[in-house]
Amino acid sequence: MDARRFDRLTQALATRQSSRRAALGGMVGAGLATILGQNLVTAQDATPAMGEMMATPALTSPTGKVTVRKNGSAMTADEKEAFTDAVLQLKKTESPWTPPLSIYDTFVLWHRDAFDCALMAAHMGPAFFPWHRVFVRLFELELQKVHPDAFVPYWDWTVDQGKDAYLWQDDLMGGDGDPEHGYTLSTGPFRRGEWEIKIFDFDDRVRNPSIIRDLAGSHLTPKLPTPQEYEDALNIATYDSPPWNALAPVDKSFRNFFEGWRDCTDDYCDPDVGMQTTCHGPHPLHNGVHLWVAGEVVLAHEVPAAVMEAATPVASPAASPVATPGAEAPTPASSASILGTMAANSSPSDPVFWMHHSMVDRTWSTWLQRHGKTYVPVSGAHFGQNLNDYMWPYQSIGLNISPAMVMDSLKLGYKYDTDE
Template identity: 30%
Template sequence: MAYVRKNAGALTATERKRFVDAVLEVKRRGEYDEFVRTHVAYFAADGETQLRTAHMAPSFLPWHRRFLLDMEDALRRVDSSVTLPYWDWTRDRTATSVPWTKDLLGGNGRRSDQQVTTGPFAYSTGNWAIKVGVTDGRYLTRDLGRAASPIQLPTNDDVSWALNDPVYDVQPWDSTVTQGFRNKLEGWGTGSGSASWHNHNRVHRWVGGAMLGAASVNDPVFWLHHAYLDMQWERWQRAHSSHRYLPAAPPGTGDAQHGRVVARHDKLPPWSDTPDQLEDMSGVYRYE
């Protein structure tokens, strides 16, 4: 039977506690830092000549879907009642709304050094030291809303702009494309600065701190953010049922993207799953 992923704002106090306790236990066991290492390892950009799987490529959505399933499995080994909640940032849009409460993810970082000092993931609790990162910082950081240069979270219209595109992705299958659901949701736009950040990317920028780099998994909000994106992929699939993941076949030898993107039936490193196998999760989980 499929289990349910709930809106973080709909969790009961008991469900919040069980989720937080499970995340902390996964961290205590050393498994959480392995998730951070995996995300860092597969954070390849357009300019690199290697295979891109996690970002700036069609497999952005199935890669993170599989990544979330691994984390959810780890949580459910601790507590079988726990599933990943999602953060609907089109509705919960302030630095004091869900999920930034003391009994869930804690609040914003302090102004002096962006260190999170409230909630279960504050460094002072002794339960959440950063061990894998792109800097030497040991504590979780956030800069909700970007105090120095404020930005707003994406709106429902921004999400609809992506959902209304019936084509999953288009050539050249990277961050430069201006059409296709995948990149409109991932959020690489034209121009420079905040105007070029859409949906997924803009949320990472809005949270700031640890969420800005390859080690963004260090902030547990990563999972709630990507669960919401995964839900949008499911919504897109229902709305455009005759359209599927693209490319259907690998780019040919004369194509600049040859060997650099994952096609529908290619294995998705570091797993053996293919995007085709990850398109339908209705037998595993559902959203409410």
């Protein structure tokens, strides 16, 4: 398959989301899920055939070396520079998979589209850990093409909890958003003007091209996870349980407990956002860290219409899901309308995503060392989430990889500085 054909496929996915919105915009909830359920394509239908794709990546280093992922707090100045510089380079380098997007934005695109109801590839299910493991490792290998010694450091958010912690300094992630400028990031390598977000959620009507953060501003998750909460997660011996989604009982699902879904009563397809779930509990651990960085006071899809109206829209929701070059950066009307980057489906647009997900992946490594290399289910979960299912989008770029194949990080050529 040539790049142009893959590009058209990506466009088709965007169009499909938009037209679904147009056709089904008035319908909500379970009724909609039922209707869409009858027309779902499988992930295999939605991805191109294998073996004809250019630029098939591998998950191990071409030199065979083992990358050691360090705690970000232990990085040297040179290591920080290699990491941030490689990230900036990937934002400027055209993607072999989805040109003319950059390599960086291909990852953002994949993460956003993984929420597509038909794919349901990466979240609210057992593949949460393996899908993100492959995602972070592929990204790390791209970083290493720029700087061979670069690695994705982890942010131990059970320890480094302050708004002035090392990672928020100018030599790594930059700091808090600037309330005078719509909470956009104005410090560090990824600051406003230096870093332009290109991929937005389909329902994002604000489409600010800069990273938005309001550290600790979230009413949903005002505090980062404690060491005790973290330990409680690691002590759950069962990897996952039926119904293999956000409704899995958290005392029998390390995955659901850690992913951060609580007291969920429903999951359904929202044509604007993708797979959604209705939860009445708190938003801890993995989900909580996303919200803590974003400063999300309400979940994006629950923002009252009046608040959204007060924010200046740059485009109608059904318009192109990429930024309009040169568009004025709109300012959210008030803190109540903050749609922090890390809370979006396109959250990898804030590079702190990688440090957070390196920590998430380290957590899985620790769990596997403690409880043995087990994964469930073999069948019964959404396609792409079972032990031997190939995962989207990796299959679409010629990388046939299942959860079973990624349970040992050393086989993928990396480990953590804390591994046994």
